[in-house]
Amino acid sequence: MEHIVIIGNGISGVTAARHIRKQSDKKITIVSDETDYFFSRTALMYIYMGHMKFEHTQPYENHFWEKNRIDLKRGRVKTVETTSKTLIFENNESLTYDTLIIATGSKPNKFGWPGQDLKGAQGLYSKQDLDTLEEMAPNNKSCQRAVIVGGGLIGIELAEMLNSRGIPVTFLVRENSFWNGVLPQGDSEMINRHIKSHHIDLRLATNLKSIQDDGNGRVKSVIIEETGEEIPCNVVGLTAGVTPNIDFLKSSAIETDKGVLVNRQLETNIKGIYAIGDCAQQREAIGQRRSIEAVWYTGRMMGEVVAQTICGNPRTYNPGHWFNSAKFLDIEYQTYGWVFSEKNKPVYEAHFHWKHDDDTKCITVAFHKENQQFLGINTFGIRMRHEVFDRWLTEKRDIDFVIQHLSEANFDPEFYKRFEKDILKTYQNQFQNA
Amino acid sequence: MSTQSHQNLSLADSKQLSTQQKVASGIGILGLFILVLALFNVNFPNRGLVLASALGLIATGAIWFANNAYLSKSKGIKNDGVWFKSISSRGLTGWITGIALTSFYIVLYFKPVWLGMGIDGAKNTGLIALFDPLSKLLSGNPASQWFVYGTLYTLAILIFGYKFILKYRHNKYEQLRTASVMFFQLAFAFLIPEFMARLNSDSFSLPYYDLKNIWPLNYYNFEQYRVDDFISAGDVGLGLLIFGLVSIFVITPILTYKYGKRWYCSWVCGCGGLAETAGDAFRHLSDKSTFAWKVERWVVHSVLVFVVLMTTAVVYSYLGDDSSQYWLTKNVFLYSVAGLLTIVFAGVLFFKRQELAKDAKLGAIGYFVIIITLIAMHQFGMRLFYFEAETLRSSYGFLIGSIFSGVIGTGFYPIFGNRVWCRFGCPMAAILGFQQRLFSKFRITTNGGQCISCGNCSTYCEMGIDVRAYAQKGENIVRSSCVGCGVCSAVCPRGVLKLENDSMNGRINSQSVLLGNDVDLMDLLNQK
CATH class of the missing domain: 3.50.50.60 (FAD/NAD(P)-binding domain)
Structure with a gap:
C-alpha cells in the first residue's frame, strides 16, 4: 500500500491527511516534533490569556486520528534522502515513504541582533x-x-x-x-x-x-x-515576521530558495515530494499574491489541493480572491480583495476611506482610478460577508455599486448599529460632489 | 509536555482583584451574612428594614464590583484569566460554591423547615420570616420557601444581568437579550403571580401562574387542582387555561419557526435567564465531547417522553367517562393524544427523513412504539401505562422537577457548566429543539473561509456544541440544542459567526471545501 508521509501536523498537513483519507485507503503518517495532536496555532495567545486551555485549541478529539487510520509520529526529521525515499530523524530512526508532503510551517525571523539568543x-x-x-x-x-x-x-x-x-x-x-x-x-x-x-x-x-x-x-x-x-x-x-522552517532540507536534493520551491501542482523538483503551507514557495506568481503566504487558510487550501493530486485527480493550486482577517486588541479586521498601502499601491489604485467618530471603526475601499472597478476593502470594527465580496470581485462591480449595496455585505450581529448610510454620505461628499 | 506547562499557569496573576473589587465583594458578603444570621434564627427587630438592607447590600456590592471590573476597561471580549480563576476553572472556590448551592437546593426542596418555614399554620421563623414583610407587601400573604427562593432568584438575575450587560457593552444583541430575561423574570415570574394572588378571595382563586412558564417545563400546569382552580375562576381562569394550551401548541411553534428556540431559551425563560446571568461565569465548563452529545440526545428526549406520559396519565386520571356530562372524556382524550403523536411522528418520518440521523430515526420510532403500546395496553383493560398516574407524577416531580432541574442543574453550575438542565433535562428545550432543527428559519451562518479553528466558539458554548467543527468546514450551525445566546459569535476573533433568521432552503449546507479555493475544486468536492 502506498505510504504517504506528511512532515508537520499543522493545518496544511492535517488538511491534506484528512482529504486523502476521505478519498483513499492509503497509509498515512503525520510526523511532528511539536505536539502529539493537531492544534490551532492561531489560538496559542488565548491559552496564555486564560481564555482557553490547550486542549480547547485541538479541533479534533484524540480518538479521531485512530478512527481515521492516520498514524501520528513524534520526532524531528534531520534529513530527507530522496533516492532511498527515507526520512532520518534526529535520534537516527528512519521512516520510508512513497509520497512525501512537506508541511513544516515557519519559524520566527531573527536578523542577527546582538543578544538575540539570550534567555528571555x-x-x-x-x-x-x-x-x-x-x-x-x-x-x-x-x-x-x-x-x-x-x-x-x-x-x-x-x-x-x-x-x-x-x-x-x-x-x-x-x-x-x-x-x-x-x-x-x-x-x-x-x-x-x-x-x-x-x-x-x-x-x-x-x-x-x-x-x-x-x-x-x-x-x-x-x-x-x-x-x-x-x-x-x-x-x-x-x-x-517568519521564514519557512526548512533548514533540514538544505542538504537534500529538494530545491529550495526561501521556501521549498513548488510548481502549481505543489510538487517540488522531485517527483512524489510536495510542499504545502507556510514553507512552500511558488515558482510562478499567482495573481498579486506573494510567493510565500504564511496564512492559515492558504495552508488549508493547499492541503485540499495536494490531496486531490495525490489521489489521482491532479489539480493546480488556484486560490480565489485574496481575503484575510486579524484582530488588533479589541478591533476586528477583515479584508477582501486587494487594498494596498501607500508604499505598495499600484498607480491605478485609489482609495475611499470612512472612519467612525468613536475611532474604533473604519473602512477603506480600493478601486481603479480609470474604470472605477472595485478592487478590495479593509474593514475594521464592522464584520462583512466573505461570500458577498467574493461575488462582487468576480462580477467586477464598480465602487458605486459596492457602496450603494454595502448593507447586503453586513455580517455584524443582529441589532448592531448600522453605518451604511453614513458611509454612503461620506462617499458622496468625497467623490460625487467633487 | 502539554499537561506540565499547565501547572505553571497557576502563576498567572490575572486572578487578583482590585481594591475596589475587594471592598465591593465585602459589602455583598455582608448582605449575605445578614441572611445567614436570619437562617440561624437571630431575631431582628424591624424585619422589613433588615431585609431591605441585606438585599440592598448584596445588590450594591455586585453592581460596584461589575462597574469596577468593566467600566474602566475598553469595550470588548472580557475573558482574560477565566481558566486561571479558582471559581471559574473548577478550583477550590468553584467546588465550595457548587457544594453550597447544592446543599441549599436540597434543603429548599426537602427540608424547608430548616429555613424557618412554618408548617400547618405555624408562624414562619428564621430566613423565611425575614421575607414575610416583602411577601405581605406584594401578595398579602406570609412568605414561603418558594417566595424566598423566587426573590433571591430574581435578585440574582437582576444583578448578574447588570454585570453581563456591562461585560458585553459592545454587543447590542447580548444587551437586549439580557434586558429581556431580566424583565420576564421580574415581571412575569416574580411580580405578576404575586399580584394575581392579591385578587384571590374566598369565592375566587387562581393558581400561582408564571405565564411564561410553559408546559412541559411547567410540568404541573394541567394537574387537577390547577385545572379545577382555572375553571372555577370563571372567564379569567378559563382564559389562563386556554393560554396555557395555546402557548405550547400555537405560540411556541410560530415563534420557533421564525426565530429559533432562542426566543424562549435565552430571551424569556427563567431557567435560561439564571444560566445566562448568574451562570455566565461557568459557560465554558460544558462538556464538548461527541460522547456528551450522544448522552444529551438520549437523556433529554427520554425526559420529554416521560413528561408526555406523565401528563397524559394525570389528565386521564381526573377526566370522566360520561360524554353526556362533558365532551372531553377519558377515551376522547387518550385517542386525541395518540392521534396527535401519530400525526407528528409520521409527518416527520415522511417529510424530514433525509434530515434525521440513523439513531434519531431509531429513537423516534422506539419512543413512539413505547407510547402507543402503553395506550394500547390500556385498551385491553390493563392499568393505564402500567403505573399509577400519581406514582408517575410524584416520581417526575422528584427526579426531574427537583433533583435534575434544581440540585444538579443549578447547584452544579461551577462544575458542569450553566446549562446542564437546559441541555440534558428540559423537556421544553427538547420540543423547541425538535422544531428548531426541522422547522425553523434560524441558523448560525459561517462567514466563508475566515475560520482559523481557534476554538473560542466551542469553548464558550454553554450547550457544549462543537461550533468550530461546523465553522471550520464552512457549514451553518443548525443544532437542536442551540439556545441562540450569541456568545460564539461574540467571542469569535475573526467575525465568522452570525445568528440569523433566513430562508429554510440551504439552511443545512454540509461542504467539504470552503469559499476561497479554486471554484472548480469547490464544485467538484461539494457535489459529492
Missing part, C-alpha cells in the same frame, strides 16, 4: 514558544517589562497577551506607523491610537540595536538604535 528573547510561533513565555513571563513580578520588536500581526498579539497579565509592554515598530507596509495610512493610524489607548508603549520608527545580557545569559534590557536609550526588560519578543 523569543518568538511566538510554536507550542514550545508558548511554554517558554509562560516560564519567562508568568506575571508582572517575574517580568516587569517586555519589549516587542516588530510591528506585525504576531507582535500585536504578543502585546495583547502580555497586557492581559498586567506586564508593561514597549512595542518597537520599524515603520513610522503600525503595519503600514500593508495597511493604508488611515487604517494604520487608527490602530496606532487604539494600541496606545491600551497603555502599550508604542514606539514608531524605532529599531532594536541590541539585547543586553544580565551576566547570567538572561535578557536585562534592550538598546534602541536611534537614541541609544536603554530599556530594562525581562522578555524580548522577536516578532519581525
